[in-house]
Amino acid sequence: xxxxxxxxxxxxxxxxxxxxxxxxxxxxxxxxxxxxxxxxxxxxxxxxxxxxxxxxxxxxxxxxxxxxxxxxxxxxxxxxxxxxxxxxxxxxxxxxxxxxxxxxxxxxxxxxxxxxxxxxxxxxxxxxxxxxxxxxxxxxxxxxxxxxxxxxxxxxxxxxxxxxxxxxxxxxxxxxxxxxxxxxxxxxxxxxxxxxxxxxxxxxxxxxxxxxxxxxxxxxxxxxxxxxxxxxxxxxxxxxxxxxxxxxxxxxxxxxxxxxxxxxxxxxxxxxxxxxxxxxxxxxxxxxxxxxxxxxxxxxxxxxxxxxxxxxxxxxxxxxxxxxxxxxxxxxxxxxxxxxxxxxxxxxxxxxxxxxxxxxxxxxxxxxxxxxxxxxxxxxxxxxxxxxxxxxxxxxxxxxxxxxxxxxxxxxxxxxxxxxxxxxxxxxxxxxxxxxxxxxxxxxxxxxxxxxxxxxxxxxxxxxxxxxxxxxxxxxxxxxxxxxxxxxxxxxxxxxxxxxxxxxxxxxxxxxxxxxxxxxxxxxxxxxxxxxxxxxxxxxxxxxxxxxxxxxxxxxxxxxxxxxxxxxxxxxxxxxxxxxxxxxxxxxxxxxxxxxxxxxxxxx
Numbered sequence: 034x035x036x037x038x039x040x041x042x043x044x045x046x047x048x049x050x051x052x053x054x055x056x057x058x059x060x061x062x063x064x065x066x067x068x069x070x071x072x073x074x075x076x077x078x079x080x081x082x083x084x085x086x087x088x089x090x091x092x093x094x095x096x097x098x099x100x101x102x103x104x105x106x107x108x109x110x111x112x113x114x115x116x117x118x119x120x121x122x123x124x125x126x127x128x129x130x131x132x133x134x135x136x137x138x139x140x141x142x143x144x145x146x147x148x149x150x151x152x153x154x155x156x157x158x159x160x161x162x163x164x165x166x167x168x169x170x171x172x173x174x175x176x177x178x179x180x181x182x183x184x185x186x187x188x189x190x191x192x193x194x195x196x197x198x199x200x201x202x203x204x205x206x207x208x209x210x211x212x213x214x215x216x217x218x219x220x221x222x223x224x225x226x227x228x229x230x231x232x233x234x235x236x237x238x239x240x241x242x243x244x245x246x247x248x249x250x251x252x253x254x255x256x257x258x259x260x261x262x263x264x265x266x267x268x269x270x271x272x273x274x275x276x277x278x279x280x281x282x283x284x285x286x287x288x289x290x291x292x293x294x295x296x297x298x299x300x301x302x303x304x305x306x307x308x309x310x311x312x313x314x315x316x317x318x319x320x321x322x323x324x325x326x327x328x329x330x331x332x333x334x335x336x337x338x339x340x341x342x343x344x345x346x347x348x349x350x351x352x353x354x355x356x357x358x359x360x361x362x363x364x365x366x367x368x369x370x371x372x373x374x375x376x377x378x379x380x381x382x383x384x385x386x387x388x389x390x391x392x393x394x395x396x397x398x399x400x401x402x403x404x405x406x407x408x409x410x411x412x413x414x415x416x417x418x419x420x421x422x423x424x425x426x427x428x429x430x431x432x433x434x435x436x437x438x439x440x441x442x443x444x445x446x447x448x449x450x451x452x453x454x455x456x457x458x459x460x461x462x463x464x465x466x467x468x469x470x471x472x473x474x475x476x477x478x479x480x481x482x483x484x485x486x487x488x489x490x491x492x493x494x495x496x497x498x499x500x501x502x503x504x505x506x507x508x509x510x511x512x513x514x515x516x517x518x519x520x521x522x523x524x525x526x527x528x529x530x531x532x533x534x535x536x537x538x539x540x541x542x543x544x545x546x547x548x549x550x551x552x553x554x555x556x557x558x559x560x561x562x563x564x565x566x567x568x569x570x571x572x573x574x575x576x577x578x579x580x581x582x583x584x585x586x587x588x589x590x591x592x593x594x595x596x597x598x599x600x601x602x603x604x605x606x607x608x609x610x611x612x613x614x615x616x617x618x619x620x621x622x623x624x625x626x627x628x629x630x631x632x633x634x635x636x637x
Contacts, residue, residue, distance in 0.1 A: 105412075112273055118280035118284070119396065120461055122287075124461060125288070127462045129466075130296050130466065135295065141239045156362070164420075166199065166261060166265030167265045169198070170196060171422065173195050211250060226239045238296065238297070241300070242297055248304040252308055263321070266321060267414070271313055280306065281309065283302030286302030287302050380528075394478035397457060401446020402486050406494060408438055409435050420560070428501070429562055433563065434621065437570055440490070440574050445606060447582075453598060455472060456602070491551065492513070495548070498555050499558060501560070522539070573617040574614055577611075585606035588605045
């Protein structure tokens with residue numbers, strides 16, 4: 034039995050509960066009649082069903098399919114809201130500052146939050162901590178039901194709780210490291226600007242903006258830590274709200290302070306937005322800690338945690354976060370984010386506005402990728418727990434379904450972006466200081482960027498497989514390094530021929546090669562995905578997207594007004610894609626059509 038998220042339900046031991054795998058040296062899981070650790074339940078708690086509760090609290094099973102479907106929907110909606118506010122943010126920047134030297138200076142400083150977001154929220158922090166928290170929760174659940182009688186007073190009992198141990202041994206050192214990084218970035222801002230954009234006209238403005246954005250090295254780290262902990266607990270709404278809060282902070286700060294600070298107001302907004310990212314999650318995290326503290330005090334001290342192989346990860350009583358695990362994840366995240374640094378380095382000597390055109394094109398083009406990865410974000414804890422329990426078949430089914438659905442979403446989006454790029458940019462940005470020439474340049478860059486959207490999506494989805502098991506894997510970092518070399522070489526060679534379009538083409542080439550390497554290595558290094566089956570399905574989806582792009586481009590060219598042209602092109606792209614993909618028997622198309630039909634009938 035499957036739902037729209039694609040998870041196959043096995044016969045449960047009780048409603049909403051999966052069977053607990055046996056672990057040598059552990060007491061067996063509680064019988065079905067045993068009470069859960071907390072009263073939250075995904076089938077009974079409306080808050081949990083909305084994605085804000087903890088449906089798997091105290092259980093060894095996986096998040097229910099019903100919960101995953103709702104959590105994916107809520108996360109996608111909030112992420113879409115954050116992305117739309119991001120467009121409003123970029124529209125505000127374009128309206129207030131245009132696409133000139135001032136905007137270029139800010140966008141050099143914008144590199145800091147971009148790198149910080151990748152390292153501390155999206156990639157490194159999540160890839161390290163979601164599996165660690167998932168494993169800690171599984172160990173807590175394996176200890177059995179709460180003992181009868183009053184809570185024990187021993188502090189050692191509470192300290193042996195796996196989740197509290199993980200918090201106590203990672204959070205203080207993380208706070209110290211993040212503070213040091215933020216201060217170091219502020220002091221080194223002149224050298225950072227010189228390294229990122231040599232030849233930039235207004236370096237002092239870029240230095241001032243960089244010092245303001247450096248604060249996000251601290252705030253983003255705390256926000257990422259909270260997001261990873263909440264997602265592992267099955268709470269997805271607060272993490273999905275962080276970019277809504279972030280962009281609201283930037284927009285409000287610009288509108289209030291732009292007359293006084295100029296483009297520096299946008300950099301100050303980054304600092305304000307980072308604080309808001311923490312504040313929207315902090316109350317939920319504190320509530321979780323208070324709930325768990327009462328539970329931990331009633332739980333007898335467990336045996337030292339062991340991995341499925343029987344080895345002590347990082348020493349007895351220590352969490353599974355060690356240098357051997359951190360290094361490959363951090364190297365991967367830094368290498369991936371270095372693509373943006375390479376682009377800005379290559380674009381700095383070009384005429385003023387080139388960096389801005391790259392930025393606006395990338396932000397709009399990547400919206401389909403962001404939405405397509407939402408399902409993978411929600412199901413990452415499921416894959417991590419399945420791998421920790423040795424249930425590789427469940428992990429394989431989940432990953433194959435996620436890859437197919439993400440491919441459908443991103444390819445429809447890429448076809449739409451390529452088909453009506455000028456109309457989209459004109460609607461979103463052409464006002465104020467952003468003129469028609471900026472629209473044409475940005476739309477051309479966006480079309481080239483869109484060629485690599487499937488690669489970006491596959492990299493984002495597949496890397497979760499490699500790091501879902503709590504063991505160090507260097508293959509993703511090596512694959513990303515190969516892609517970075519191609520991005521750099523391709524951009525350097527093509528920038529002299531095609532200008533800024535050559536930089537975008539180098540990006541598409543590098544990320545596509547990385548995606549191919551990760552896809553063909555995942556079965557050998559991580560989840561046993563059927564690589565040939567998935568490759569054939571993605572080829573069929575890509576063929577349908579190519580045909581849909583041509584149809585949408587023709588419709589957009591025949592209609593002069595941008596709004597109706599974009600609307601008609603979007604509808605045509607979606608319709609042609611579904612028809613051709615279904616004719617080619619591409620994966621998950623029938624499921625998408627059935628789900629859309631059911632929702633249409635329900636609305637009627």
